[in-house]
Amino acid sequence: MTEKKDVIVVGAGISGLLTALSLSKEGKDVLVLEELPAIGGVCRSYMVDGYQVDTGAHIITRTGQGPLRDLMTRYFDVIPNFVPHGKYYVLLNNRMRPFPWNLQGWFNFDIISEVDRIYLMKTLFSVSYLYNAGETFSNKSIAELLGTGLSSQTMRFLDCISMFMSGASMKETPVARFLDSESYKSKSNNVLEKLYNVLMKEGALDQVYPKGGLQSIITAIESSFPREKVEIKTGEKVLKIDTGQKKVETTKGEYSYNTIVYSAFACELPNIVEGLSEEYKRTLKKLPKTSAMMIWLGLDEQVFQKDGSEIWVDSDPYTWVVPISNYDPGLAPKGKQLVGFMSKLQENADPEKEKKKALEAIYKIKPELEKKVNMIHYQILIPEKAAWTVNTQFTGIRTPMKDFYLAGTDTEKKSMGITRASYSVLKLLDTLKEDKVI
Numbered sequence: 001m002t003e004k005k006d007v008i009v010v011g012a013g014i015s016g017l018l019t020a021l022s023l024s025k026e027g028k029d030v031l032v033l034e035e036l037p038a039i040g041g042v043c044r045s046y047m048v049d050g051y052q053v054d055t056g057a058h059i060i061t062r063t064g065q066g067p068l069r070d071l072m073t074r075y076f077d078v079i080p081n082f083v084p085h086g087k088y089y090v091l092l093n094n095r096m097r098p099f100p101w102n103l104q105g106w107f108n109f110d111i112i113s114e115v116d117r118i119y120l121m122k123t124l125f126s127v128s129y130l131y132n133a134g135e136t137f138s139n140k141s142i143a144e145l146l147g148t149g150l151s152s153q154t155m156r157f158l159d160c161i162s163m164f165m166s167g168a169s170m171k172e173t174p175v176a177r178f179l180d181s182e183s184y185k186s187k188s189n190n191v192l193e194k195l196y197n198v199l200m201k202e203g204a205l206d207q208v209y210p211k212g213g214l215q216s217i218i219t220a221i222e223s224s225f226p227r228e229k230v231e232i233k234t235g236e237k238v239l240k241i242d243t244g245q246k247k248v249e250t251t252k253g254e255y256s257y258n259t260i261v262y263s264a265f266a267c268e269l270p271n272i273v274e275g276l277s278e279e280y281k282r283t284l285k286k287l288p289k290t291s292a293m294m295i296w297l298g299l300d301e302q303v304f305q306k307d308g309s310e311i312w313v314d315s316d317p318y319t320w321v322v323p324i325s326n327y328d329p330g331l332a333p334k335g336k337q338l339v340g341f342m343s344k345l346q347e348n349a350d351p352e353k354e355k356k357k358a359l360e361a362i363y364k365i366k367p368e369l370e371k372k373v374n375m376i377h378y379q380i381l382i383p384e385k386a387a388w389t390v391n392t393q394f395t396g397i398r399t400p401m402k403d404f405y406l407a408g409t410d411t412e413k414k415s416m417g418i419t420r421a422s423y424s425v426l427k428l429l430d431t432l433k434e435d436k437v438i
């Protein structure tokens, strides 16, 4: 006898867990199936030698009025405690400056030449004007937009920012990725307000780190589950989904469903679901994955003092430095500092060689660190199920299969990471309402 559930959710990453929480609060009985022994996917924390590391350095965006806030207001009983991120500092040509969010910031951003800054501001104005007039900029890359008129240092800066915004180089990152911000597409018709946003508004004010680490978000979701409505089975990999019989086969059992939400990698669907059309398989193939290299260093003292994180354009590979114990000293043993260093892992690269290279790059920028390190921990992770490049075709929520929906970072292009995952869950809920499932 197979057990029948209203909803089966495949994958217990943040997308799967937010789906399970919202659908259970909408009255559904939900079964979550997770391959790994722990829930959270790439949004969780664990202990290493007395330090609590996260699965990757994380700063969560749009927490003021964005999609995660919306889901928290609607469905969370316990709200995580967030600490403001502070500023982003850019290291270029051996000098550090706050990231320029507005015109004033650009005037002071003297680590790139004045000529280049004026050129970039002009380009930004004409692009934001055309964007507000309806141009989408989805298929034009940053490199294509800018051409060859800028200095190599400025190009390096833009390439590095592209890498952190989309997971891809400036040749692959669409201009639209940079315009995907509330301040550009203002809902207001007031020209002065729009202009103020572009000229003066400090960006990223609602970016945060969760006190207690990433795990605190997962704990908040778990604590908000209506107990009798949600069952989570870990260490149970989904092997096959029979969309005709509406049955799921896992490494440990078989279950049947009325509705299924698949929040694992959509590109894996051809291995899990039989009979997909060639056209759908082609869509799923257009979901580019990128990998990240994380190095966590436990330091004997607080070396990084700034109120925020650092973007090292000078280093090879480009590196984002987030001292998470500055937000919550409890993540490190007393008096010590825990710092995450994130860079992109090149495709087909030898991970062992890349680990060595990334660590050497850190010590090259900050030689004094080497003597203060008491813990080194490496992670190789996939930040999003699909990077937003000029060619990416995000899947959307509906699939060609009946009562079969998708959620997660390969369904939706808006924003990034946890914010993108949350947008996907909101879209899923709207779709399920339209289809009268909830």
Ligand SMILES: Cc1cc2nc3c(=O)[nH]c(=O)nc-3n(C[C@H](O)[C@H](O)[C@H](O)COP(=O)(O)OP(=O)(O)OC[C@H]3O[C@@H](n4cnc5c(N)ncnc54)[C@H](O)[C@@H]3O)c2cc1C
Residues within 6 Å of the ligand: 010, 011, 012, 013, 014, 015, 016, 033, 034, 035, 036, 039, 040, 041, 042, 043, 055, 056, 057, 058, 059, 060, 061, 236, 237, 238, 239, 263, 264, 265, 292, 294, 342, 381, 382, 383, 384, 385, 407, 408, 409, 416, 417, 418, 419, 421
């Ligand atoms: C290094 C790094 C840095 C990041 N930085 C940020 C940041 O600064 N800000 C931000 O907002 N986000 C950031 N992110 C991204 C964010 O963590 C992810 O986008 C988000 O957690 C993805 O959630 P998800 O549920 O969509 O996917 P996942 O977390 O990948 O969850 C998918 C789950 O499905 C499970 N699964 C897969 N196949 C099967 C199967 N066959 N059967 C059962 N289970 C299966 C997996 O084990 C996993 O638990 C970062 C991520 C990384 C790795």
